[in-house]
Amino acid sequence: MIPGLLVAAPASGTGKTTVMLGLLASLRDRGHVVQPFKNGPDYIDPAFHRAASGRESFNLDTWAMPEAMLDGMLAAADGADLVLAEGSMGLFDGVAAPGATGNGASADLAARMGWPVVLVIDASGQAQTAAAVAQGLARFRAGVRVAGVILNRIASPRHEALVRVGMKEAGLSVLGVLPKRAAIAMPERHLGLVQAEEQPALQALIAEAAALMREGVDLDALIAAARTTAVTHAPAKITPPGQRIALARDAAFSFVYPHLLHGWRAAGAEVLPFSPLADQAPDPSADVCWLPGGYPELHGATLAQADRFRAGLRAFAATKPVHGECGGYMAMGEAIVDKDGVRHRMAGLLGLVTSFEKRKMHLGYRLAQLAQPIPGHRPDSPLRGHEFHYSTILSQPDAPLAHVTDATGSTVPETGSTRLQSEGGLSTGTFFHLIASA
Structure with missing residues (x-):
């Protein structure tokens, strides 16, 4: 079985997608074959994943997909060294009533697949309080394990030191520290990010994000934190609309x-x-x-x-x-x-x-x-x-x-x-x- 991680956050807008793209590209540059997935119903992020990883990215949706189909999607990871799944919204954000397999939250996916969570924490405007947020997420639900945090939008060495103190007290590993970097902000429009094929500078943005991960993230520690899933799978069968x-x-x-x-x-x-x-x-x-x-x-x-x-x-x-x-x-x-x-x-x-x-x-x-x-x-x-x-x-x-x-x-x-x-x-x-x- 192939080890995996889920990249998640307390909320939207924390920099998850930038971190995800940077990790995919930096690991690919090191010779790793990484299979990307996206939690929930999203068309735009998987195209970015493909551009960064060189592999087709697939959606995994616990509300919409029956168990056999959800588990069967893991067949896409055959031949990969590592799975990285990108969460949606906040880690525990889903609908109120369960659907086919869960309520659509990233936490549902992490729990089902047994993938540890890497939390992207936007530390702008706070210091030790960021650790309280991360600790709350780590303790909120049994079966969801937080492997560590990547601190995003760190303003200065002093800011980093204060946030690290909080994380140590909370018992959470810091897997990476990223400074504010407006140059790799992704353009948006009314349905989310501007599509990958509409961004002529996409590869430059991905390269910038990869460089940021190489500088700020302990990639070896991140890989070591991944865990294999206990889910068994056969490729999902989907009826086409025609021949x-x-x-x-x-x-x-x-x-x-x-x-x-x-x-x-x-x-x-x-x-x-x-x-x-x-x-x-x-x-x-x-x-x-x-x-x-x-x-x-x-x-x-x-x-x-x-x-x-x-x-x-x-x-x-x-x-x-x-x-x-x-x-x-x-x-x-x-x-x-x-x-x-x-x-x-x-x-x-x-x-x-x-x-x-x-x-x-x-x-x-x-x-x-x-x-x-x-x-x-x-x-x-x-x-x-x-x-x-x-x-x-x-x-x-x-x-x-x-x-x-x-x-x-x-x-x-x-x-x-x-x-x-x-x-x-x-x-x-x-x-x-x-x-x-x-």
Whole structure:
């Protein structure tokens, strides 16, 4: 079995991702093969992990993934020397009610896999108090073991000495000390970090983060703290939506969970990417078209002028299934209204009209019971996923696709849509991103 660690923190914004990228790159530079994972529903961080480690990063989600699937994802680590998983939000932050395997918190993942936790502590604005926070996290839950801390944003040698005194009193090992370094701050936008492929200076940022880890972290001690998991696993099996899948893939449609793509291919399916932003149509030889989420609201004018894409998609949809998630769902509708109030024509496979001008955050896990099929899933299939967007529905005239609830069991009004096209093709879309069958 391969030893692993989980990199976590008391809260978001502490520098977890920078530390994670720096560790992946610095360990890779030393000749280690490191398999990255990301706790929870996140599209953006795994792409950064891949750039730093040279290996595909996969999401592990205790709320959405059944035990067999969650454990089976560990097969991705075959051939690696070490597993590093990046936590989400604060270490114990999850939903109130448990899901398939847990409540989605990073601590649930650490406990299940037996991975010790490396805490990234933002010590700015405090000294010994940082140790009280770390000690509280270390003692909060049996079965979650803190291997040590990496102190981030240390202002001076005196500041470091004071924080170290606190950590010693708390009985916690200091695995690293990092100074404030604004140069490696990651750019952000409304759904999180700017995507990896949109950052021309990404490799320079990763190299800077790696240098910071080499200077400030005891990498040998960190590796020695890793532990193997007691979980046994067989590769997770995922049903693809078709044998030949036309997949929209560009800066507007980039939110595809790596585990789904990997699972589709492992099941023998072919993935045929095309770019709506480049005015490309789906391959007519495909069985199904899948439009993932992303940022179509940032590219409304380009998509509105993509006549070849729109005509090709409509021709495809006349006889074959097309499914869209979040941004892909919006692009299947009649129109998107951007943040400036400008209405942009979309594909018109559904009657949906959405507005980014009237912003409202929709965030959380979703459990859906399908009323109509989507590619790869029959009616009445229960699906688990996640929704995160700021768009508001102005019009949704089509039949609802599913009965949708959140993690507490409360009904969610965004039901998705379905429409049978004139020649028998079924168009479907949801605002939630599919993670796993329930």
